[in-house]
Amino acid sequence: MTVTLSLTIGVIWAYLGYNLNHLLQQQTDTFANTITHQAADSAAEMVMATDKLALASMLDNLVSKNKSIREVRVFDETNQLLAQSPQDVPQTEQSKLNHYQTPILFHDVQAGHISLVLDNSPIRNSLIKTRQVLGVIVFSIGLLALVISAWLATNLSAPLKRLQKVASEVANGNLKPSLPSIRNDEVGDLVLSFSNMLQGLRDKESIEHKFSTYISKDIAKGILENLHTNKTPLRNVSGSVLFVDIVGFTQLTERSQPSEITDILNHYYFLLHQAAKMYRGTVDNYIGDGAMLTFGVHKEDQKHSINAICSAQIFIRLTDLMNAQRKEKGLPNLDFRLGLHCGEMLAGTIGSSERMQLTITGDTVNLAARMCEQAHINKLMISDAVFNHPSTRELVVTEPPIALDIKGKTDLVNGRHVLHLAPKFNRLLMQQEAEMEAMQNV
Numbered sequence: 001m002t003v004t005l006s007l008t009i010g011v012i013w014a015y016l017g018y019n020l021n022h023l024l025q026q027q028t029d030t031f032a033n034t035i036t037h038q039a040a041d042s043a044a045e046m047v048m049a050t051d052k053l054a055l056a057s058m059l060d061n062l063v064s065k066n067k068s069i070r071e072v073r074v075f076d077e078t079n080q081l082l083a084q085s086p087q088d089v090p091q092t093e094q095s096k097l098n099h100y101q102t103p104i105l106f107h108d109v110q111a112g113h114i115s116l117v118l119d120n121s122p123i124r125n126s127l128i129k130t131r132q133v134l135g136v137i138v139f140s141i142g143l144l145a146l147v148i149s150a151w152l153a154t155n156l157s158a159p160l161k162r163l164q165k166v167a168s169e170v171a172n173g174n175l176k177p178s179l180p181s182i183r184n185d186e187v188g189d190l191v192l193s194f195s196n197m198l199q200g201l202r203d204k205e206s207i208e209h210k211f212s213t214y215i216s217k218d219i220a221k222g223i224l225e226n227l228h229t230n231k232t233p234l235r236n237v238s239g240s241v242l243f244v245d246i247v248g249f250t251q252l253t254e255r256s257q258p259s260e261i262t263d264i265l266n267h268y269y270f271l272l273h274q275a276a277k278m279y280r281g282t283v284d285n286y287i288g289d290g291a292m293l294t295f296g297v298h299k300e301d302q303k304h305s306i307n308a309i310c311s312a313q314i315f316i317r318l319t320d321l322m323n324a325q326r327k328e329k330g331l332p333n334l335d336f337r338l339g340l341h342c343g344e345m346l347a348g349t350i351g352s353s354e355r356m357q358l359t360i361t362g363d364t365v366n367l368a369a370r371m372c373e374q375a376h377i378n379k380l381m382i383s384d385a386v387f388n389h390p391s392t393r394e395l396v397v398t399e400p401p402i403a404l405d406i407k408g409k410t411d412l413v414n415g416r417h418v419l420h421l422a423p424k425f426n427r428l429l430m431q432q433e434a435e436m437e438a439m440q441n442v
Contacts, residue, residue, distance in 0.1 A: 006142040013134045020130055024123045028098065032118045035066070036102035040114050043074055044106040047082060055083035070097060071117040077110060096121045159187050163194060175202045234348035239296035240308040240340060240386065241365050242281070243372035244272060244315070247335035249289035264334065265289070267322065275315040279307035284360055290372070294360055297347050305342050305389035309396060309418060312338050312380040319378070339372030339415075341383040370406045371415050380418045387416055395422045 039062060046054045059072045063085040073084040098120050104112045159180040166177040179195055182188045246252070246268065253261055269283075272291050276283050281295045293311065296304030316338070323333045345362035367383065375381035384401070386392055398416035406413050 005145045006138065009138045009141055013131075013138050016134065017127070017131050021127050024127060025120075028118065028120055028123055029100075032098065032100045032116060033102070035062070035069070036100050036114055036116045039072065039116070040102045040104045043114060044104050044111060047074065047076060047104050047111045048106050050076075050082070052083050059083055059085040068119050068122060069116060070119050071115075073115045074104070074112065075115070076112040082112070096124060156187060159191060163191065166194070170198065170201070175205060234346045234350075236344055237297050237347045237360075238304075238342075238344055239294055239301070240304045240342040241297075241345070241360065241368040242293040242295070242308050242312055243290060243339045243369050244293070244312075245290040245337045245372050247337060247377055252332075252334075268334070271315060271318045271322065275311045275318065278314060279311040280304075281307065281311050292360070292365070292369075297345070297360060303391040305340075305386045306391040306395060308340055308342070309380065309382065309386070309392065309421065312340060313418070313421065316378060316380065335377045337372050337375040337377060338380040339368050339370070339375050339382075340380060340386055341368035341371060342386050342389055366408070367406065367413065371404065371413075374404055374415065376417055381415045382418060384414045384416075397421070 039058070042058060043055055046058070055074050059074065062072055063069050069085070071085055074082045076082055096119060098118045100116045100118065102114055102116075103110050104114055162180045166179060169177045175198060177198075179198075180187075180191050182191050182195075252264075256264075268289075269286065269291070272293065273283055275281075276293050279295065280299065280301050281293050282298050283291060284294050284297075285292045293308070295301060295308040295311070301307060316336070319334065319336060326333060341364055343362075343364040345360055345364045347358075347360050349358050350361070371381050371383060382396075382398070387396065387398065397419045399419060401414040401416050403412040404415045
């Protein structure tokens with residue numbers, strides 16, 4: 001802004017200076033031509049009479065009345081000098097002198113000519129002063145424009161820089177930053193829009209957090225990321241499915257109060273969630289007193305089978321701690337069955353436009369549920385597919401395989417009860433068991 005304004009005023013200054021110089025020069029030329037013509041008219045008879053004394057007197061009188069006239073000379077028709085003004089005038093630079101010449105006519109016959117030297121210093125000085133005044137004006141306006149521009153830049157950039165800092169804070173996860181004050185201008189509108197955007201982000205985070213308390217966080221995140229689609233399309237995935245079920249839950253509900261059943265289920269689901277989270281698993285669904293956990297389905301995991309086994313084993317260890325606490329209170333033990341199978345399955349949403357459900361389906365899911373039904377109490381039964389999975393091979397010690405007659409299957413299916421894991425996994429399970437026990441005692 002300052003540069004543009006200064007350039008504009010500079011151009012105006014140069015234009016005015018040029019016009020002023022041209023105008024003053026025209027006035028000087030007019031003045032000089034008028035003087036020489038008047039002098040030529042007055043000197044015509046004197047030149048014809050060769051009256052040098054009268055000519056000298058006229059020239060002296062002419063120079064004395066005009067301080068700008070430096071010299072006046074009169075010549076006859078043969079270019080012989082007849083008279084000239086006095087020479088006691090101060091010396092002046094040749095660049096500041098203008099020369100003028102006019103013929104002396106007597107009855108239309110040229111009797112000679114008159115020359116005049118005019119000092120244009122007053123004009124040049126006037127022009128210089130004018131330019132100086134204009135220069136001071138230009139500088140003052142430029143300085144004022146610079147100050148105003150600096151003030152405007154600071155006034156506008158300060159809230160914008162603050163917004164940039166706020167945007168960085170938001171990118172780092174802070175959804176409650178301190179925003180600049182809202183003003184009645186375009187920057188204020190920008191701050192207001194940014195505030196509305198932050199409120200939208202906070203609402204989305206609140207919805208996602210609330211949503212993830214009802215279903216798995218991974219599932220909730222997937223749904224919220226695809227709000228623009230009617231439903232999540234079914235896709236083929238490879239992973240492990242773990243089913244867990246409470247043994248004798250029907251009898252337990254008959255002899256217990258509803259509040260006691262609620263406490264049991266809440267504690268049971270809490271342990272399931274913690275065991276799944278430790279090994280990158282997801283609690284997909286609660287089915288009455290049972291639950292379905294998936295590994296490598298909602299987020300890729302090449303070691304989903306061994307992670308599922310470790311999750312099941314840590315859950316069994318945690319239920320042992322829970323039963324020890326129940327025994328101290330005089331309450332009966334809670335027993336569980338666990339079944340695990342891995343393979344291809346379909347993951348996505350099913351249902352109508354009015355009621356959708358994100359679920360996992362396929363033969364792998366059905367076989368895992370059937371194995372859970374036939375598993376021994378408080379033991380994990382795994383399929384041959386899990387036992388032979390690359391991530392599991394030689395890391396799991398099991399009982400001899402059992403031939404299972406699975407409903408809907410033509411051939412018998414082998415199931416194996418897990419005895420223990422490799423030593424390094426057992427040490428890890430013991431450490432995690434201690435951490436979970438400390439968490440529950442807080």
